Amino acid sequence: MNLELQELLNSVEQATGYTVSVTTKEISTHASFVSATPERPVHAVFINPKYAQWGDYLLAMQCSMILIKWKDITRIPDFSPDPQIVNNQIRNISGKMENIPAPAAQKFSSMLISGLLQQLNSIPIQMMAVEICRDRCPSLHRQQNESIQNELREMTSVLDKKIQSTTPQEIFERCVAMNAAYSYHWAEVSGDASITLSYQAAGFCAKGKELLGAYKTIDPKSVTRYQETVDSWAGYLNLNGWYTWRYRSNR
Template identity: 30%
Template sequence: MPFSPEVQQLIEQVEQTSGLPVHVAEEPSMSMRATVVAARGGAPAHLIRFKPGILNPDYLVASQLLFLLRRLTLPPAERWDLAGTPSEQDVAIKVLGLDVFPVDFARKMVGQVSNQMRSFPVGFRVDATIRDDFPGLAQQQHDEILTQLAEMEKALAPEFRGKFPRGIVDANTTMNAAFAIHWAGVHDEPRYAIPFEALGYRDRAEELLSALEVVDDAPSSDQDLVICWASTLGLTGSFHFHTEPRND
């Protein structure tokens, strides 16, 4: 499918920065809307995958490209991933109350929370770049945020929250509340935050958001953002940054 000029501009920027091509393609089996895999270990290209038929494809692909660009602006030895040893994962399992589940399932859930803890704070930086530098994506950004907020509100239903231990419910909902409160401010729509405020999540969510004010917005400070969020969520010691030099 043809992408907008903004997406084409970002593809060119990634290719010029990395010296490698970007392949963008539909992936029918995906559950997520869009993902990025940076070229590593001699891989010939960066891969962007998106779910067929998604709404707001230009915004979603642009977001993935901007995540990739933040990574590529760092020296290779400083490009990081979030990882967890079994003992680190055990810390998260205890904090999140997941020890009531089989260990394989518990570790999978820890991975989901870790991905959220990594992507949300950095995602606010990405979205600020889109707002400031790519006004042609503004409407799709707005529409996608509303879609995500609607999904987050569905997860507040008692029948959903009752399926999981309080620890993981609180961690997930606190991050979702931060997302809602952030966008309530950006869009001047206080109603976004009301469902989360009603359940008592505003204070901890604002603790998460305060990191955006005190941590520099340069890509080199993205680790610091994640560290701040982990501290607020009680997940310090449940992961490490994997920064081994790679061929990317």
């Protein structure tokens, strides 16, 4: 195994007290993880075999995210959407979809809302993890470049006119703003600004930069940088109250 990745895996075990187990599994994302608990005493990382060529990097990212979440083992955060507000939003959005039958509109709205919240929860921590991997795993830079460029290409497919015309504006703009922030962040980390062209062309430059600016104002050493960024973005995107933080202790 790649030595830097092994060191990262060791860091997770040292910091959290639990080892990491890796499983190849077809999932909807590139990779994911489930944090260990006393009842399930292993961090379970899942890697999508479709992206196997960047597997080491994806594993390094998941390890970095575990380290971020477990920075204070007495307060491990869990992002928890507020069911009442989410249901209200689903009703609100689906009510505007006049040309779609109600059950389909409900289902589509539910998918959009959960996707939006998933992005709010995941993009800030991904940006932090990207920085950790850049710093701690230089030998994975090539994999990181390829994997993120591929991910950003997948993300820009959202800008397709068909998707834009079928997605309610308030959801579309928030999603794209977060994607743009991720794109601008990667442009800064990698030095390759070409990846931001599509957001410039589509007019999402300002909002993306605004979110990236908010991310940067938070002290990188702060133990709660992840939660603070999510909260700050929620403020910018008018998503306050759509979720709560739940904390658990590993002591």
